[in-house]
Amino acid sequence: MKKVTSIILLALMIFPLITVAQSFPEGTFPNEHNLDGAQWPRVDAEGNTYFSVFAPYAKKVQISFRGPMTREADGYWTYVSPEPEAVGFHYYQLIIDSVNVADPATKSYYGMSKWVSAIEIPEGLPYDKTQNVPHGEIRMKRYWSEMTQTWRMSYVYTPPQYDQNNDERYPVLYLQHGGGEDETGWVFQGRMGDIMDNLIAEGKAVPMIVVMDRGYARLPGSEPMGRFDDQRMNAFLAGATPPAAPPAAPTAQRPAPPAPPFRFLSIFPELLVKEIVPMIDAAYRTKTDRESRAMAGLSMGGMHTFQVVMPNLDKFAYLGGFSGGAGGVDQIDTMYNGIFNNPQQFNQQIKLMFLSIGSGERPERVKAFAEALQAKGLKNVVYYESEGSAHEWLTWRRSLREFAPLLFQDVQK
């Protein structure tokens, strides 16, 4: 790889070439997910986004979920949002002559079932930032899974002083990502380490262990999930069969995809109960009673949370569904063996059922579900609505900030 080395070194040499060409719209600043020194994409205080990509030989360049870019005379393609975007963290890809790829100017995150880019409209609050407080560690914990016959990885947050307090045992929160993400989602996109460190330092949350695992698991020999093939997706959505000869680049915006049946092929909920919980209790100084164990997750992870906790109330006493996991009001009387019609049992067994959603993702259904539960006299149902945020990580960072302080408080008294 001498070429690589030479090219990296050359990059240092041509740095002036890069900077000279740049000029920035007033009031804009680099996206916080850009690589060190990368000036584009940018955002402004109002939440507008600004993209600039050098692609002189491309016929068409787009930013996913946004309009087409404009080709400038100097070979750059530019896009400015027509109006401010929703506050928070947005996944995106570049689409270069119909090929969807991560923007090389940003860090990559695992989401949308692949490694993609992110642009963030900053909320400007400190709760999810690294502050001068004691910091826990996030540990990569390798373990063997008998059910799947694979080596798997858990990311495990241990609170500050875990290594010093060798006689102390801690309650455990199992915290899950959403569809198309993995065990790294809460660590990087979700900033759970900083959120927990800050809550614990403020005395709002009790020190706890947080376990993040991969919500995908399949039996040996079963098929992997289908890969998300953007290029075929684009052709599919454009109604195009791949042309025999290169055609002109497609001009139309992609129509909204039809809604397919909701299904996830995963034995994860069973795996968590049978293998992950015992593995964690053996490897870490955990409290193992039901009132010292909680689970929460976002979107698909919220669904997994209800699938795990409701049939296993002997093992869990707290649960949270962030933008997922709630049912419909019409199902209330029949769900989970009718427990919602038994306030005495519910109030005695469930210390917290937390339901949250962003105001930007049609919250009505979840809110109605939470209110219907409360109307039945279920005491520990909490509803949280994240103002102005969508089905994205800002909604879920805020949900963790609101959820974690409600956990394990009696246990400590």
Next chain:
Amino acid sequence: MKKVTSIILLALMIFPLITVAQSFPEGTFPNEHNLDGAQWPRVDAEGNTYFSVFAPYAKKVQISFRGPMTREADGYWTYVSPEPEAVGFHYYQLIIDSVNVADPATKSYYGMSKWVSAIEIPEGLPYDKTQNVPHGEIRMKRYWSEMTQTWRMSYVYTPPQYDQNNDERYPVLYLQHGGGEDETGWVFQGRMGDIMDNLIAEGKAVPMIVVMDRGYARLPGSEPMGRFDDQRMNAFLAGATPPAAPPAAPTAQRPAPPAPPFRFLSIFPELLVKEIVPMIDAAYRTKTDRESRAMAGLSMGGMHTFQVVMPNLDKFAYLGGFSGGAGGVDQIDTMYNGIFNNPQQFNQQIKLMFLSIGSGERPERVKAFAEALQAKGLKNVVYYESEGSAHEWLTWRRSLREFAPLLFQDVQK
């Protein structure tokens, strides 16, 4: 992001559409760095590589460091290596109409100063694979740096049983990545966790803590390193100023870049001695004597290793330069205050000076340097040549496998 959710779900629905179109050259198997279920790129037992990218609207698609791809009638672009590639881990990018990007079919790794793809010609040995042995943990350790006025992250490997043996203290290896990489390089590209777990399980290496940090550090207010801008690089190398109107895609191969002056703007070596070592000794159960502390690194990290260890022999007794850090034979008499001319001092102070390099990256200079040192009566100089591998991670995984067993053996006796 309801769109994202819908699109992910849609992906499941159109999975058949994806699989039907695939057919595979005989004897090939998916690259081990592909995403779960991704069938391309592929490799075969001889070390040939096979790429296939769906890009019906692109004018030209290339695989970096390789020839142009061929456009097939169905909208796929294909490339097959004309001859077997070097064994091991190769970074690569797709180049789509002159835009360099990561291949969305693979995992992304931080290298080449950005998130890029990898294809690997498997060596087929178990030493760097996850095996049924006790596993250590790799911990993300956040710390504040006074010198840079920034929060930084160390990745810290703690050996198996670290949490159980609360009275035991461990020697420490500081292990550095190369240019354009970061503290995650040894964890993911380098597989150091599996390598150390396996060596320790076999009794070849003593249990040790391994600290991996980011070799880039700058004083507050100083400029970030220039970003590696492939698109401008391509225009630069093609001698092209960005055209006013879209030109035909470039046809010529990129000429080899001229060699610029070698420079890295980093205060990392000083930072490691003044801040990282004390932070690690405070946070973990380390042995703090010089004979319990080692440092090694690859390429730029090898240079950092010599910059750190040679002036600080009161703090370190072992060092390793993997594809980097060795000097020229002509400098031997003057380097490091002439210590190479003082066998008595060298043999007493330096328990190990390990120099390694791949046979595929012109090893002559490093080998001559090592032999010249040995010829001077320096006892603890070890030279290792990695057969058939280049300036890439396979050379460095093997180097760690050879280096780690030579560390701290007396200490344990």
